[in-house]
Amino acid sequence: xxxxxxxxxxxxxxxxxxxxxxxxxxxxxxxxxxxxxxxxxxxxxxxxxxxxxxxxxxxxxxxxxxxxxxxxxxxxxxxxxxxxxxxxxxxxxxxxxxxxxxxxxxxxxxxxxxxxxxxxxxxxxxxxxxxxxxxxxxxxxxxxxxxxxxxxxxxxxxxxxxxxxxxxxxxxxxxxxxxxxxxxxxxxxxxxxxxxxxxxxxxxxxxxxxxxxxxxxxxxxxxxxxxxxxxxxxxxxxxxxxxxxxxxxxxxxxxxxxxxxxxxxxxxxxxxxxxxxxxxxxxxxxxxxxxxxxxxxxxxxxxxxxxxxxxxxxxx
Amino acid sequence: xxxxxxxxxxxxxxxxxxxxxxxxxxxxxxxxxxxxxxxxxxxxxxxxxxxxxxxxxxxxxxxxxxxxxxxxxxxxxxxxxxxxxxxxxxxxxxxxxxxxxxxxxxxxxxxxxxxxxxxxxxxxxxxxxxxxxxxxxxxxxxxxxxxxxxxxxxxxxxxxxxxxxxxxxxxxxxxxxxxxxxxxxxxxxxxxxxxxxxxxxxxxxxxxxxxxxxxxxxxxxxxxxxxxxxxxxxxxxxxxxxxxxxxxxxxxxxxxxxxxxxxxxxxxxxxxxxxxxxxxxxxxxxxxxxxxxxxxxxxxxxxxxxxxxxxxxxxx
Numbered sequence: 329x330x331x332x333x334x335x336x337x338x339x340x341x342x343x344x345x346x347x348x349x350x351x352x353x354x355x356x357x358x359x360x361x362x363x364x365x366x367x368x369x370x371x372x373x374x375x376x377x378x379x380x381x382x383x384x385x386x387x388x389x390x391x392x393x394x395x396x397x398x399x400x401x402x403x404x405x406x407x408x409x410x411x412x413x414x415x416x417x418x419x420x421x422x423x424x425x426x427x428x429x430x431x432x433x434x435x436x437x438x439x440x441x442x443x444x445x446x447x448x449x450x451x452x453x454x455x456x457x458x459x460x461x462x463x464x465x466x467x468x469x470x471x472x473x474x475x476x477x478x479x480x481x482x483x484x485x486x487x488x489x490x491x492x493x494x495x496x497x498x499x500x501x502x503x504x505x506x507x508x509x510x511x512x513x514x515x516x517x518x519x520x521x522x523x524x525x526x527x528x529x530x531x532x533x534x535x536x537x538x539x540x541x542x543x544x545x546x547x548x549x550x551x552x553x554x555x556x557x558x559x560x561x562x563x564x565x566x567x568x569x570x571x572x573x574x575x576x577x578x579x580x581x582x583x584x585x586x587x588x589x590x591x592x593x594x595x596x597x598x599x600x601x602x603x604x605x606x607x608x609x610x611x612x613x614x615x616x617x618x619x620x621x622x623x624x625x626x627x628x629x630x631x632x633x634x635x636x637x638x639x640x641x642x643x644x
Numbered sequence: 645x646x647x648x649x650x651x652x653x654x655x656x657x658x659x660x661x662x663x664x665x666x667x668x669x670x671x672x673x674x675x676x677x678x679x680x681x682x683x684x685x686x687x688x689x690x691x692x693x694x695x696x697x698x699x700x701x702x703x704x705x706x707x708x709x710x711x712x713x714x715x716x717x718x719x720x721x722x723x724x725x726x727x728x729x730x731x732x733x734x735x736x737x738x739x740x741x742x743x744x745x746x747x748x749x750x751x752x753x754x755x756x757x758x759x760x761x762x763x764x765x766x767x768x769x770x771x772x773x774x775x776x777x778x779x780x781x782x783x784x785x786x787x788x789x790x791x792x793x794x795x796x797x798x799x800x801x802x803x804x805x806x807x808x809x810x811x812x813x814x815x816x817x818x819x820x821x822x823x824x825x826x827x828x829x830x831x832x833x834x835x836x837x838x839x840x841x842x843x844x845x846x847x848x849x850x851x852x853x854x855x856x857x858x859x860x861x862x863x864x865x866x867x868x869x870x871x872x873x874x875x876x877x878x879x880x881x882x883x884x885x886x887x888x889x890x891x892x893x894x895x896x897x898x899x900x901x902x903x904x905x906x907x908x909x910x911x912x913x914x915x916x917x918x919x920x921x922x923x924x925x926x927x928x929x930x931x932x933x934x935x936x937x938x939x940x941x942x943x944x945x946x947x948x949x950x951x952x953x954x955x956x957x958x959x960x
Contacts, residue, residue, distance in 0.1 A: 437870050438825055463937065479797045481942035509754055509850045518935050534825045534850050534946055538931060541938040554753050554877045561870045615854060619834050621779065622857040626797035630850055 371616040375608045376635060383604040384596035385491065386639060387550070389585035391415065393422065394593070395552075396579040397432075402530075402552035403593060404512050407492050409471055410505045411462040411546040414514055418525040418546065420455035422581050426526065431575035435559040436567025438533030442515055443578055444526050452526070459524040461516075462544045464504040467496075471503065472601045476609065476629055482506075482537040486629040488600035492548055493629050495540055505545035508535045508630035510553050513545040532557045535630040550595055550636045594639035608635070687932040691924045692951060699920040700912035701807065702955060703866070705901035707731065709738065710909070711868075712895040713748075718846075718868035719909060720828050723808050725787055726821045727778040727862040730830055734841040734862065736771035738897050742842065747891035751875040752883025754849030758831055759894055760842050768842070775840040777832075778860045780820040783812075787819065788917045792925065792945055798822075798853040802945045804916035808864055809945050811856055821861035824851045824946035826869050829861040848873045851946040866911055866952045910955035924951070 370378075393404040408415040421427065433446035467489075473496065475487040483495030486506065493511075496503040505511060512530045516523030523544060530549055549556070564570040584592050598605055613627040686694075709720040724731040737743065749762035783805075789812065791803040799811030802822065809827070812819040821827060828846045832839030839860060846865055865872070880886040900908050914921055929943040 437873065461937075479795050481795045481944055482940060520937050536947065537944065538928070538936075538940040538947065540940070542936055557753065558874045558876060560874060612854070620854075620858055621777075621836050624798060624854040624856070628797055628853065631852065631854065 369610050369614045369616055370607055372608060372611040372633075375604060375611050379598070379604045381640070383599055383602050384637065384639075385599050387584065387595050387597065389587075389592060390419075390583065391547075392584035393418075393547070393581055394584055394587065395427075395581045397555050398577060398579065400552055400555045401593070402555050403550050403595065404547045405491065405550045405597060406547040407490060407505060407545075409468055409490065410465060410492070410494070410503065411514075411544050412465075413459050414462055414523075414525055414544050414546045417456050417459055418514075418528070419583055421452070421525050422583055423586065424453040424455060425580075426450060426452065426455065427578055427581040429580075430578050432556075432559065432578065433562075433575050434529075434566060434568045435532070435556075435562050435576075437561045439531070439536065439567065440529040441532055441556045441559060442527060442529040443576075444515065444528060446572070446575055450526075455525070457524050457526060458521055461520045461523070462546075463520070463541045464497075464502040466501050467503040473503075474600050474605065476627075476632065478613075478627055478629065480629055482540055488605070488632075488634070491597040491600055491634050493632070493634070495629075504541050506535070506629055507531055507537050507539045507545065509533065510549040511545050512547040512549060513539075513543050516543060530556055537630075548634075550597060551593070596637050596639050598635040598637075600634065608633075685926050685930045685932055686923055688924060688927040688949075691920060691927050695914070695920045697956070699915055699918050700953065700955075701915050703900065703911050703913065705903075705908060706735075706899065707863075708900035709734075709863070709897055710900055710903065711743075711897045713871050714893060714895065716868055716871045717909070718871050719866050719911065720863045721807065721866045721913060722863040723806060723821060723861075725784055725806065726781060726808070726810070726819065727830075727860050728781075729775050730778055730839075730841055730860050730862045733772050733775055734830075734844070735899055737768070737841050738899055739902065740769040740771060741896075742766060742768065742771065743894055743897040745896075746894050748872075748875065748894065749878075749891050750845075750882060750884045751848070751872075751878050751892075753877045755847070755852065755883065756845040757848055757872045757875060758843060758845040759892075760831065760844060762888070762891055766842075771841070773840050773842060774837055777836045777839070778862075779836070779857045780813075780818040782817050783819040789819075790916050790921065792943075792948065794929075794943055794945065796945055798856055804921070804948075804950070807913040807916055807950050809948070809950070811945075820857050822851070822945055823847055823853050823855045823861065825849065826865040827861050828863045828865060829855075829859050832859060846872055853946075864950075866913060867909070912953050912955050914951040914953075916950065924949075 387405055391406040391408060395402040406415050430445050432441055432443040434442040472489050473487055475485055480486045484497045486495050493506040493508045494503055495506050509531050512528060514523040514525055515527035515529050559576055561567055562569040569575050609632055612632055614623050703721055707722040707724060711718040722731050746761050746766060748757055748759040750758040788805050789803055791801055796802045800813045802811050809822040809824045810819055811822050825847050828844060830839040830841055831843035831845050875892055877883055878885040885891050925948055928948055930939050
């Protein structure tokens with residue numbers, strides 16, 4: 329969530345006409361809005377407050393991972409539509425306990441954290457070590473796509489599907505998840521098929537969109553990013569920890585469906601194929617809050633928040 | 645710096661013809677490069693290795709701040725061309741010891757750290773508390789501008805000047821610094837002229853470009869970002885620390901010119917108006933490293949690294 333710099337609380341939404349530049353010396357020409365915001369635009373707080381139960385989807389326990397670190401839990405929402413083979417294999421790895429007791433061995437400033445078998449000693453039982461890449465896929469015919477009407481240099485079209493940011497190329501019939509902050513992917517070596525899910529990473533900084541279509545993304549951290557972002561940065565090349573003692577233990581990774589229902593974390597992700605989500609996008613494209621002097625008139629893919637909330641008590 | 649996900653070291657630059665997708669099952673259509681990279685494109689490592697002394701500018705001690713935290717030093721390169729009044733006032737505040745003993749009172753995940761006088765008790769001697777905004781300025785006629793030939797939704801034109809990412813509107817004759825990761829600005833309340841430099845912030849996450857032209861940026865962190873990004877996140881609204889004991893002490897902020905020469909940190913920033921910098925931009929637009937299977941063919945403003953290095957011994 330993004331907000332103001334002052335100590336003040338967020339004011340209620342104001343009309344777009346309030347967005348002119350106030351007292352301003354002549355040397356500072358008033359900054360004209362690049363596009364007039366339609367008057368029905370709401371601010372994000374209002375959109376969230378007015379959202380309906382149907383605007384949210386509960387996490388699917390079969391496609392949710394709980395990654396437990398000593399300091400807390402990271403929750404990952406997986407996207408099997410974009411990486412069906414990798415999601416299935418990662419679940420197989422998780423279910424044979426592959427990750428339990430392994431570690432985060434890399435934290436690179438403004439880039440990624442990466443975890444797996446730093447010493448290469450962990451055996452694999454039934455899962456696969458390597459898989460053919462799912463860098464971009466021919467999506468299922470019924471895959472929802474909410475186009476974001478924003479220019480983007482990395483993809484012919486960008487938008488959202490099922491709560492994930494994505495790019496697509498209609499001519500080639502391909503779709504892929506986009507490397508926005510908090511997205512989770514499958515580390516690999518130089519060969520495209522050298523990954524499979526034994527080594528995973530999450531984006532902790534500015535979106536490295538140049539990785540789109542170069543590596544398999546399979547999910548998004550929906551809670552607990554701060555347990556990744558606050559880790560000490562590795563001092564070796566690429567942010568690898570130089571000493572094994574610096575590595576951050578991964579206590580366990582579990583599929584939420586394998587945890588007793590009473591112990592699951594009830595989260596909901598805003599659906600991205602609803603009028604409410606479109607209103608949320610508008611609220612970020614045309615900022616209505618009184619603090620804003622200049623209407624950006626644009627919102628870039630990775631600057632659109634995809635809200636996550638605790639499920640309301642009634643839904644539990 | 646961005647790099648690979650594997651443990652391997654970075655391979656030397658390969659010809660663009662090597663960028664095809666290797667072994668790949670039919671279900672994964674080969675990802676054709678969006679634009680063929682001219683064969684003379686180098687990778688970033690080569691560009692840096694071949695750079696000349698004249699491609700770098702030493703930090704100007706009069707426009708460099710040393711911000712000392714208990715865990716280490718953050719170094720800020722200031723950009724007086726974009727915020728002359730704020731830079732002068734921040735230096736005046738620093739020189740009267742305004743920040744010494746104050747604290748970081750806010751760390752918001754994927755957004756900003758902010759520091760200043762959390763209790764509102766620090767007196768100001770000669771400096772100003774508030775200034776008219778410098779959100780966008782009529783730049784000096786001789787301001788260098790290296791245009792980045794990349795589509796951008798937030799600005800008519802984007803590029804670099806003096807080692808800083810920027811936007812500009814040639815029609816309006818305005819220029820402004822861009823809110824990329826590591827940029828530093830002047831916090832304000834709702835009124836545009838409510839800032840002045842007593843409260844400062846740095847971007848620690850994905851570029852919040854919607855803030856461009858809404859708040860005065862005046863510099864960039866060129867070393868020590870990890871001391872900001874690893875701070876515990878505040879649990880109050882907007883990431884403010886809820887307890888005074890959680891605040892992070894600022895031991896002191898000094899202008900580098902006020903520190904004995906022998907104690908200064910000799911850093912150099914790559915000049916952004918040279919053929920070498922253009923080659924660096926090309927190296928990020930068309931990735932030459934063997935690891936890349938798909939040539940992004942694009943680089944977004946905030947994904948262009950502006951390299952910083954320790955000054956070579958000969959230059960000291």
